[in-house]
Amino acid sequence: MPKKARLSGIKAFRTYTINEAAEVSGVSPRTISNWVKGGLSVLDDERPVLIRGDDLRDYIKSQRSERSRKTRLDTFYCVRCKAQRAAAAAMADCDLKHGRARLTALCESCGTVVSKPVAEAKITELGRTLDLRIERHV
Structure with missing residues (x-):
């Protein structure tokens, strides 16, 4: 099922x-x-x-x-904290694969790994608030 x-x-x-x-x-x-x-x-x-x-x-x-939990562009939903949280040290990884982007970071409060999908067009906007490490997969 x-x-x-x-x-x-x-x-x-x-x-x-x-x-x-x-x-x-x-x-x-x-x-x-x-x-x-x-x-x-x-x-x-x-x-x-x-x-x-x-x-x-x-x-x-x-x-x-x-x-459904809506978050701002530069924040994540932490399952452990059950709240919207910023990325620890304002750092995140961005994986680009087949035209899709996924952000991964650590929760600023508890250190849990948090992630969310984002539009590829929003990456430049995210780069203004987060220190991004971008990895492209072919």
Whole structure:
């Protein structure tokens, strides 16, 4: 099973049983049941439990937005600190591979390795605030 639920196969105006919702979203039936207990709305208390497609989509999107952490361009999200942190000593490594850039640094507070993807066009802007070591991979 994928870690991330799929939205692409969910039809907005269709109702799904727990097993059908699990199949179309790519998660387990147990996950759908947990979502129902956690606030995913169902049509009524009758059996089998029916879930509207648009409610399922909205629930998955809201779960994703709650997990999302926005950071400034020159900061990272540290999983250990559970906060936005700057790079230690304002130093970071930048790996460029196939047109994509990934920044890697150490958290200024706890020393944990933190990383994030950035747009290749933003590297020059980042160079003004961070001491970057750029490595290109072909």
